Amino acid sequence: NAGVMQNPRHLVRRRGQEARLRCSPMKGHSHVYWYRQLPEEGLKFMVYLQKENIIDESGMPKERFSAEFPKEGPSILRIQQVVRGDSAAYFCASSTGTVEDTQYFGPGTRLTVL
């Protein structure tokens, strides 16, 4: 039973390029969450999605960041025109979506912006 999958595990981009991070939820999970982890900090919530819907994007920066979870395929977190400050670990979690359920995390994508 595969867990949450994320790819790539490591991503290096130069300033101004685009970064695309992918997340495939656990089997049976239809809810996906994206978090960002900076050094010496905890996880910061970014966005919560269901299939084809953004439920809560209160943690997303207003510009350059977007997320989707299409009917088919993985969830994508997209960062346009990356800057050095975007360097971080980005974690995806999935759940069944019931109020008393639990989020299960993927291995993360470590983004480095040169």
Add this chain to the structure above:
Amino acid sequence: AQSVSQHNHHVILSEAASLELGCNYSYGGTVNLFWYVQYPGQHLQLLLKYFSGDPLVKGIKGFEAEFIKSKFSFNLRKPSVQWSDTAEYFCAVRGGGSYIPTFGRGTSLIVHP
């Protein structure tokens, strides 16, 4: 807005020592509580969780946590740590009715053999 405080940012112990990591939260209503562990270079794994019932929760790898409602606390404990417990530990709190947990800053635990 809810917040989570982990007062100990760095803890260093010798093997066989007892461990207690503090977690306090601010939220007045019903809460769901979680402890996650992140081993070096790995993703977060669930150690234990509390939704309701017995406030003393047993988790994996010998960890337990006690929910004390009057103190807004959910401290993590282990009677005897091992070198393999070296990791980052995160407390998370989710207010009743919300899907999104709030994470604490994390506590880095180093266990010397």
